[in-house]
Amino acid sequence: MVVTGRTMDWMVPVHTNLWAFPAGLKREGAAGTNSLTWTSKYGSVISAAYDAATADGMNEKGLVANILYLSSAGYPARDASKPGLSLAGWAQYVLDNFATVSEAVDALRNEPFQVVEPPLPGGFAATLHLSISDAAGDSAVFEYLGGKLVIHHGDKYQVMTNEPSYDQQLALNEYWKDIGGSVMLPGTERAADRFVRASYYLSQLSQTSDKVEAVAAMFSVMRNVSVPMGITKPGAPNLAPTLWRTVSDQKNLVYYFDATGSPNVFWVDLAKFNFAAGQPTLKLDVDHGEIQSGDATPNFKPAGEFNFIPAKS
Numbered sequence: 001m002v003v004t005g006r007t008m009d010w011m012v013p014v015h016t017n018l019w020a021f022p023a024g025l026k027r028e029g030a031a032g033t034n035s036l037t038w039t040s041k042y043g044s045v046i047s048a049a050y051d052a053a054t055a056d057g058m059n060e061k062g063l064v065a066n067i068l069y070l071s072s073a074g075y076p077a078r079d080a081s082k083p084g085l086s087l088a089g090w091a092q093y094v095l096d097n098f099a100t101v102s103e104a105v106d107a108l109r110n111e112p113f114q115v116v117e118p119p120l121p122g123g124f125a126a127t128l129h130l131s132i133s134d135a136a137g138d139s140a141v142f143e144y145l146g147g148k149l150v151i152h153h154g155d156k157y158q159v160m161t162n163e164p165s166y167d168q169q170l171a172l173n174e175y176w177k178d179i180g181g182s183v184m185l186p187g188t189e190r191a192a193d194r195f196v197r198a199s200y201y202l203s204q205l206s207q208t209s210d211k212v213e214a215v216a217a218m219f220s221v222m223r224n225v226s227v228p229m230g231i232t233k234p235g236a237p238n239l240a241p242t243l244w245r246t247v248s249d250q251k252n253l254v255y256y257f258d259a260t261g262s263p264n265v266f267w268v269d270l271a272k273f274n275f276a277a278g279q280p281t282l283k284l285d286v287d288h289g290e291i292q293s294g295d296a297t298p299n300f301k302p303a304g305e306f307n308f309i310p311a312k313s
Helices: 087-097 101-108 166-179 191-204 211-224
Strands: 003-009 018-021 026-028 037-039 044-049 053-059 064-069 084-086 114-116 128-133 139-145 148-153 242-249 254-259 265-269 282-284
Touching (some): 003 053, 026 087, 037 087, 044 087, 053 087, 084 087, 087 101, 087 128, 101 139, 148 166, 166 191
Antiparallel strands (some): 018 282, 044 053, 053 064, 064 128, 128 139, 242 254
């Protein structure tokens, strides 16, 4: 089994709904002058923010992409001679175009486009980093720091949180390994502390081929590092309650969704979709109190494709 878990933590609602995109969609990068364009090679199921950004999702090859807040991110100055891509479409570009982490790393390390910051609702900066993982267990983290792309690639990179930059996250985790492990783990809602807890509890999970056990185990870790309602810190939009959790079963292509305000975990079976080019885009509404349970795949309805939040041109 290979599974990826993720929590979405934010100080205001991000109005998430789920979408199923077929292959063959013509995309536009919403970056103003010389926006990147592409046609999707693979279908995917994603969790959207504001129905205008891909926050999390899995494609039909078992590749998972997640964007998380990173306040220290710094992107290169816009060069309109290069195609531009709004950060709202960064994860979707990966899901649309690649089947494995290695394939994505090989393509993106050459920076064939520039990522460009869109303004987020609420006035927050769209400073983000990207994690990806595939059905073989490979992983990579992409960050822009001081205008430079930094990539951490390898199956040893199994946990990522919002702060600080990834090299510092790894260093802090090594410190905590040295001083106590299970004897003493940091217990606050700070991202660095949650990284340490997630890393430790992940290391304690048994390897299994049982999909029920694997998904349950991952949810148990995600709930341990979730942030309770009521936790906020002015100026730190990511130091905030957990709004939802996902677990992606990358071998069986099942995407699980757990909203904090819902009584049920539900799932989406990608094998039940027809992702061929020409099929309609589908949407599952969960933002207005709709209660889903069990296999929600049949509840998706046709919907017009959304546009990414436009970036500063």
